[in-house]
Amino acid sequence: MTATLHEPPLTVASAPADAQHSAEPAAPRRRPRRHIASTGAVNGLLVLGSAYMVLPLLWLVFAVTKDPASLYGSSAFTPGGAFFENMQRLVTEDDGLFLRWLANSILYAGVGAIVGGFVALMAGYAFDKFSFRGKNTLFGSVLIGVLIPNTATVIPLYLLAASIGATNTIWAVLIPAFCNPFSVYLARVFSAGYLPDETLEAARVDGAGPIRSFFSVGLPMLVPGFVTIALFQFVGIWNNFMLPLIMLQNRDLFPTSVGIFLWQSQVQQNPEYLPLVIAGSFLSVVPLIIAFVLLQPFWRSGLSAGSVK
Structure with missing residues (x-):
């Protein structure tokens, strides 16, 4: 009699539940x-x-290429073939009056942006870095000025300019552009973000006074803020309409905004002015685009200029 040994059946150990779940693709x-x-x-x-x-x-890009007949007789976004004709008429109308208006706008906006931006930058720097009596009260008045619309100040500014005989001059448009409450507010924000107090403290330790600290240390670090403020100033002055409309009577001193409005008011009596209005509106946008394109490198160059190293 022989005895047989029964071996237990081989069983495969089941994998842990966690391993099975990990092997499955996540839904x-x-x-x-x-x-x-x-x-x-x-x-x-x-x-x-x-x-x-x-x-x-x-629409303006396509409309400037059309003559008066095709302006209303074709699709809005269909190009025409009268672009150079419209441009030639624009620059020769009234002995090149539009070019004078364009030069006036560049003068008002350029000088106002540079001088007004620098004044705002100094004021914002002072509000941020200096401590003096009445600081919060003065800055509160600046914030109140931000809330007041520009159209509400046109009549008071006209009365002040008339009292000193400055109406119908370029100064009646330039001087109000030198003071912008919103630019002062932006300048203080940029000064607090781009210019660390430690940097100015190191300049004072080296013997620099307040004026030298601003021009040698603060101003180079605030260049991005100055460019931003200048761009806001430039666009605001370029698009300003009510102030030059009230202040100026001589059409040789008009900016493009008032000059185009002058032509627009004559369209109903003379429809031939409509291509001039469209071409003038198109050409008045070009300097704004050029300003943004040229200032972009300066705008981005110092985004990290205020970091403390």
Whole structure:
């Protein structure tokens, strides 16, 4: 009689539950419907805002290429063949009056942006770095000036200019541009963000006074802020309409905004002025684009200039 040994069946040890779960591919997470709806709403608003800003400019680009007959008789975004004809008529109308208006706008906006931006930069630097009596009260008055619309100050400015005989001169437009409460507010924000107190303290330890500290240390570090303020000033003065309309009577001193309005008021009696209005509006946008393109490197060059090393 022989005995047989029964070996237990071989069993494969089951893997741990955690290992099995880790081996399985992770199922993609589904975004909540509420998140998708909010993202779509935000993107839709951005698209509408972009269209609101881009479509009028795009229409202007196509309209400047058309003559009066095709302006209303063709599609809005169909190009025409009268671009050079419109430009030639624009620069020769009234012995080149529009070129004088364009030069006036460049003078008002350029000088106002540089001088006004520098004045605002010094004021913002003083409000941020210096301590003096009445500092908060004065800065509060600056903030109140930000809340007041520019159109509300046109009549008081005209009465002040008339009292000293400055109306119908370039100074009636330039002097108000040198003082901008919003630019002062921006300058203080840039001074607090770009210019650390430790840097000025090191300059004082080296023997630099307040004026030298500003021009040698503070001003180079605040160049991005100055460029931003100057751009805001330039665009604001370039688009200013009410102040030169009230202050100036001589059309040789008009900026482009008032000059184009003068032509626009004659369109109903003489439709031939409509291409001049469109061409003038197109040409008046070009200096703004050039200013933004040329100042972009200076704008981005010092974004980290205020970091403490």
